[in-house]
Amino acid sequence: MTPPPAAAPTEKELVLKVIPMPADTNGNGDIFGGWVMAQVDLAGSVLPARIIRGRMATVAVKEFVFKQPVRVGDILSFYSSVTRIGRTSITVDVEVYAESFGNQGRFVKVTEALVTYVAIDDEGKPREITR
Numbered sequence: 001m002t003p004p005p006a007a008a009p010t011e012k013e014l015v016l017k018v019i020p021m022p023a024d025t026n027g028n029g030d031i032f033g034g035w036v037m038a039q040v041d042l043a044g045s046v047l048p049a050r051i052i053r054g055r056m057a058t059v060a061v062k063e064f065v066f067k068q069p070v071r072v073g074d075i076l077s078f079y080s081s082v083t084r085i086g087r088t089s090i091t092v093d094v095e096v097y098a099e100s101f102g103n104q105g106r107f108v109k110v111t112e113a114l115v116t117y118v119a120i121d122d123e124g125k126p127r128e129i130t131r
């Protein structure tokens with residue numbers, strides 16, 4: 001059953017909007033989950049990059065659940081907030097909402113994930129985050 005349209009989360013920051021194209025589909029013609037996961041990784045990096053201000057790497061993602069398909073031409077909005085700043089890592093909570101291109105303002109939540117990024121030095125080793 002299709003859930004009622006959700007409102008976009010106003011307490012989070014909009015860090016990415018993107019419209020998937022036919023090249024991003026799976027065999028059913030719906031958007032490939034791996035493509036959405038890659039966008040979440042990119043979107044999730046925006047707030048940590050603001051704090052880390054240097055090289056960083058994705059160390060962990062918890063967890064992707066896809067309950068609604070995404071269709072070609074939908075507008076996907078990625079909202080993020082920082083949930084933890086550790087010694088060397090930053091975790092963000094990324095929520096993804098789909099909106100019809102021709103009927104905007106009705107948001108359907110597509111997925112949500114906690115993504116952790118580690119600040120790394122020139123050798124690729126974790127480095128302390130200085131603020």
Ligand SMILES: CC(C)(COP(=O)(O)OP(=O)(O)OC[C@H]1O[C@@H](n2cnc3c(N)ncnc32)[C@H](O)[C@@H]1OP(=O)(O)O)[C@@H](O)C(=O)NCCC(=O)NCCS
Binds near residue numbers: 057085087088090124
């Ligand atoms: C990221 C990397 C440099 C971290 O080095 P590491 O020695 O494994 O990490 P550490 O155990 O010292 O932990 C570093 C930080 O990551 C966090 N971390 C490690 N594993 C984690 C996990 N499974 N979940 C959440 N956080 C995790 C630690 O808590 C620590 O954060 P803190 O200092 O803020 O507490 C290293 O694992 C790496 O190079 N990984 C590959 C990264 C990559 O290529 N990503 C793209 C994948 S295609």
